[in-house]
Amino acid sequence: MTMTDLQTLGKQAKASAHQLGLMETTKKNELLHKMADALEQRSADILKANELDLENTQVREVMKDRLRLTPERIAAMADGMRQVAQLPDPIGNVDKMWKNEDGLLIGQQRVPLGVIGIIYESRPNVTTDAASLCFKSGNAVILRGGKEAFHSNQQLVQILQDVLVAEQVVPHAIQFVEDTSHETAKGLMQLTDYLDVLIPRGGAGLIRRVKQTATVPVIETGTGNNHVYVDRDAQLEMAIPIIINAKVQRPSVCNAMETLVIHRQVAAAFLPKIEAALVEKQVEIHADEQAMAYLKTATLATEEDWSTEYLDYILAIKVVDTLEDAIVHINKYNTKHSEAIITDNYAASQTFLKEVDAAAVYVNASTRFTDGYVFGFGAEIGISTQKIHARGPMGLHELTSIKYIIYGEGQIRH
Incomplete structure (x- = not known):
């Protein structure tokens, strides 16, 4: 695909974004239900296309779970689109309004961002999540998925486009880059005349490449080097299912736990119990010297383990002397995604909530809940780990900007 081809996609998206931004909410909802x-x-x-992707991919088995579609997952994708249709439309909302000293009535009104580019890897459900959220929030979207899910993504977008064509409305509101080369991805990252924002969603390598290469504004969605900290005042029996859920329910996703941090005072009592539960789930353990004293199956952790997002059945374990030590360790190595503390100590929980630097911070719950669908957004465009414009799961509101609307009665400035 040439730069001219990308510019054509951009021109079509820009024209569709203008039309889509003016579309009534009822019409957008109707089209989302039809899609x-x-x-x-x-x-x-869709399943036939997905099977072709599964046959061709060389990724390890645990990563295939991100790629695999089933009738149940397709139904969930469709349900996600319907949920987006049911959500309030932010476009046109006036967040606040005030009158200044000159008698001008000034308001902040929600408007679409315009044209959004999304570069993502492996997970076909991102295609429908992104398309539905962008569509509902009045944004045209250009999707560029990874080669592992090429046929699945291509089929999904074709189905969505067919609905728009049949309804004779904004046929280019949802477009797909049918070239997975790095050169084409670079071209999309630099499509400054047409893209208003670019959102990368994938592994650390993709995020880093986009940040280094893009000339269009980027909203960074993060990798998930997430921690669960078991405090000295934790209910240990409650901690076990939380940790197992955070690590093994879907180890290949960004809200899975990668490092378990344990207060020294509960290490002797807790580590043998959690080791037995982890071994039963076939989790490989990398532990520091203090933790090794209480473990039978672990290997000694290296410095690299503390900063690794495994996305696999591997877990690092760190023993600390104090809550403060836990917070220092987490803030040093985390990717500012999702962190959790297990404790019955209210003061400890509040300190953790206040001092841990992450988009989502939990008390006595699994990190796996960091998800737009779970948070009530219908779906998510990604989980932002930065602090500018949006942070955490990004739903409809995060895909909008504002413009100021001003009502006067003949005022002039002196």
Whole structure:
């Protein structure tokens, strides 16, 4: 795909974004329901394309779970689109309004960002999540998925586009880059005349490459080197299922736990119990010297372990002397995604909430809940780990900007 081809996508997206930004909420919702219905009606086509991706991919088995589609997952994708349709439309909302000394009535009104580019890896559900959120928030979107899910993504976008064509509205509101080369990705990152923002969603390598290469504004969605800290005042029996859920329910996703931090005072009592539960789930343990004293199956952790997002059945374990030590360790190595403390000590929980630097911080719950669907956003465009514009799961509101609307009665400035 040439730069001219990308510019064509950009021109089409820009024209569609203008139309989409003016579309009534009821019409957007109607189209989202029709797209959701089409996904279920053509699930056989989607599964066939997905099977082709699964046959061709060379990724390890645990990563195939991110790629694999089933009838149940397709139904969930369709349900996600319907949930987005049910959410309040932010476009046109006036967040606040005030009158200044000159008698001008000034308001902040929600408007679409415009044209959004999304570069992502492996997970086909990102295609429908991103498309539905962008569509509902009045943004045209150009999607560029990874080669592992190429056929799945291509089929999904074709189905969504077919609905728009049949309805004779904004056919280029959802577009797909049918070239997975790095050169084309670089071209998209530099499509400054047409893209208003670029959102990368994937591993550390992709995020780093986009940050270094893009000339369009970027909203960084982060990798997840996440921690669970077991405090000295934790209910240990409660901690075990939280840790197992955070680590093994879906180890290949960004809200999974990668490092377990344990207060020294509970290490002797807790480590043998959690080791037994982890070994049962076939989790490989890398532990520091203090933790090794209480473990039978672990290997000694290296400095690299503390900063690694495994995305696999591997866990690092660190023993600390104090809550403060735990917070220092977490803030040094985390990716500012999701962190959790297990404790019955209210003061400890509040200190952790206040001092840990992350987009989502939990008390007595699994990090796996960091998800736009779970948070009530219908779906998410990604989980932002930066602090400018958006942070945490990004839903409809985060895909908007503001413009100031001002009402006067003939005022002039003196």
